[in-house]
Amino acid sequence: MFKKAIKKIIALMLLIALLIGLFFTAKGYILYKTSISKIPIAEIVQEITDKDSYTAIDDMPDIYLEAVVEVEDKRFYSHTGVDPIAIVRALYNDIKAMSFVEGGSTITQQLAKNLYFSQEKKIERKVAEVFMALAMEDKYDKDEILELYVNSIYFGDNYYSIGEASRGYFNKEAEALTPYESTLLAGIPNAPSVYSPSEDSKLSQERHKQVLDRLVEGNKLTQEEAELIFQNKKSAGGETND
Known part of the structure; x- marks a missing residue:
């Protein structure tokens, strides 16, 4: 009897967690679609590349680019815009600290956040950031994303x-x-x-x-x-x- 009750409680908690996850995923997706409809990615990228200070990746020292990748997102060239390993690590550290102490954001996610979203630590913003990062990775190659990133931070x-x-x-x-x-x-x-x-x-x-x-x-x-x-x-x- 006791075991059945525990199983029901666990099942209920998992259902609640799933519903909460779906709720914030939906809110994040709406935020992403709203943001991109106001300013398409190509348009906001053009604003960056038109700046007088814009520097092409070929004009940056290799050691600078290597250092940026190593300290910000060492799996940058192997992930698709989102790094599951970094997310799990960040989630573990956040739960342990009972606070948002680590974000697990990739360079692409950081670029998405800098160009479209605020620094406010909300779940729906993080979800929108993921959708935007995936869209950017679909449109631009890794070097283009890295180039945009260091020209906008x-x-x-x-x-x-x-x-x-x-x-x-x-x-x-x-x-x-x-x-x-x-x-x-x-x-x-x-x-x-x-x-x-x-x-x-x-x-x-x-x-x-x-x-x-x-x-x-x-x-x-x-x-x-x-x-x-x-x-x-x-x-x-x-x-x-x-």
């Missing part, structure tokens, strides 16, 4: 693209960035108000070290190469405009 100090950040912090175009500068900039968008060199150089350097460590873990740099980049700030041309 915030680097602090009112710099909203890699072009603006490279000129603002180092007085040069992105293609001339040194390994030091490239890896330093790659870590800023995670928390611009904290990691911007002009805000707190100590935290900026700590974040820079984290980026280099991720590159080592991803076999993009050896430990010796990472240490050389981190230690040779002046010789690398990495003086910031503090």
Whole structure:
């Protein structure tokens, strides 16, 4: 009798969870369709590419692009816009903390959020972000998405693209960035108000070290190469405009 009651309770809870999931999926889909009907993806992409600061991916240092992928979305080139592994990990950490402490968003989802949605942490917004990311992946290839992403993210100090950040912090175009500068900039968008060199150089350097460590873990740099980049700030041309 007791076991039957438990089974009924579990079945009821699963049904409720399913209904809640369907409810937020529907709300998210409506938000996605409403957003894309107001401004089609091609139109909003055109607005980005028309900016004077826009930088083509071929004009960015390879180490900068590798660093962005390693710290933001290391499975970027293998997923379809949504990373199930990252979502499960984020869900686990959120449940453990009983709060939204980790989003599990891919680079494509972050691009979708930056272009269409607010930073408000609502379930329907996350669902809409997923639909938008899938639509973007269907329309653009990975390099195009990465190019759009780094041309539309915030680097602090009112710099909203890699072009603006490279000129603002180092007085040069992105293609001339040194390994030091490239890896330093790659870590800023995670928390611009904290990691911007002009805000707190100590935290900026700590974040820079984290980026280099991720590159080592991803076999993009050896430990010796990472240490050389981190230690040779002046010789690398990495003086910031503090």
